[in-house]
Amino acid sequence: MGLEVGGSKTTVAIIDRQGRVRLRSETKTLRGRPPMATLEPYVRAIEGLLTQARSEGWSVEGIGVSLPGTLDYTRQRPLLIPSIPALNAFPLYELLQQRYKLPVCLLEDMEASLLGEQRFGSGQGAQRLLYLHVNAIVGAAFIVDGKIAGHEYEQRLRQYMGHICHISVSASGPRCSCGKRGCINTMISLDAMQKMVQRAVRRGDEGNLITRLVNRETLTPRLLAEEAENGDSVALQIYSEMGRWLSNAITRYVELFEPHMFILGGDILCSSAFLLSSAKSAANADTNTNARVRSLVKVVPGLLGREAALLGSVIPLF
Ligand SMILES: [Zn+2]
Incomplete structure (x- = not known):
């Protein structure tokens, strides 16, 4: 079972050894709440999927967790999760292990992504x-x-x-x-992208991208990509x-x-x-x-x- 905690969305999934997602449940990532309240939707999703997996006759071998921040040196605890500070230093490993009696592994999201690409990508x-x-x-x-x-x-x-x-x-x-x-x-970050657009606006550059932003669309990587495909010069x-x-x-x-x-x-x-x-x-x-x-x-x-x-x-x- 994989638990990927994201900035806005958290995904729980049953994943087989070939990297196929067999069952999936998504929930909104809650912010600004105490740790147990933050974790409550994940716990519900984990329990729901464990029940479904059992009814399919699958044995779940462990729970892997990807967190959007840094873990402490011994890898047992979240250290700094900027988007969900309630989880900083929270004993997540112990909680999951004691509750589900399964092996548990915590990873930083970059490391999880890299392991995913190495094995399946x-x-x-x-x-x-x-x-x-x-x-x-x-x-x-x-x-x-x-x-x-x-x-x-x-x-x-x-x-x-x-x-x-x-x-x-x-x-x-x-x-x-x-x-x-x-x-x-x-x-090259999102922030850098914003600043480049602001500079283009100050220079008086024109085009569809700038028109869309003036019309209150939000600058996202997707929007930028779309306009580049249409040949927008900015x-x-x-x-x-x-x-x-x-x-x-x-x-x-x-x-x-x-x-x-x-x-x-x-x-x-x-x-x-x-x-x-x-x-x-x-x-x-x-x-x-x-x-x-x-x-x-x-x-x-x-x-x-x-x-x-x-x-x-x-x-x-x-
Ligand atoms: Zn710096």
Whole structure:
């Protein structure tokens, strides 16, 4: 059984060894409530699916949980879950284990996504695998020889992982919340996308994308992708700018982690092929050595899209 806690929606599912979702239940993620009230809808969904699974004659082997934040060093407890602070330091592992008498495993969402892509998605067979997730912020996880780097070893890499969104890719870029300039987080996140649109508006650029935003549509990766497909010049320009930064970021990550394969996931990257293709053309236009080294690394989009963390959450139990 996989439990993927998301910022707005939580999914509970029975997943088989081939990565197929056999039963699924979705509930709204509750915020601003005490821990037990936050967990109550999940508990109901878990119990509902366990009953259904039993009536199908399936044996459930454990519960894997993917959480949108960081876990403490021993991996037994949520440490910092920014969207649901009620779960910070909550003994979720013990609660699930005692209540259901099943093996339980907690993972950070980036790690779950990476494990999902490695087992069932585009990362099959790669020994050193880096996953970069771009959404509201930039996150990453790294696998070496089938294991998530940093749980017991490669602590140095794990520290990098925690701060990957603060790796600088442009010395002249905007100032980041951490104080440095041009962190990747300020160049290709949702927030960065917003700021690029605002700059286009200030320059007096016109087009369908800007008209839709003026008419109070919300800027989402999907909207940007749609307009780029229609040939909107502002949307295409934003993709080309983000593509350049993504290409720089990939070079930096390759230098640091030496992955064999680089998987890109998250809403901004999954919504459209434009970003990846503009990153690739930026890489081809770049003639320095690093770009040549980087061309040896396979850079691919994730295959599982939004299902990656859910499918990956159960993998340590297999
Ligand atoms: Zn920063």
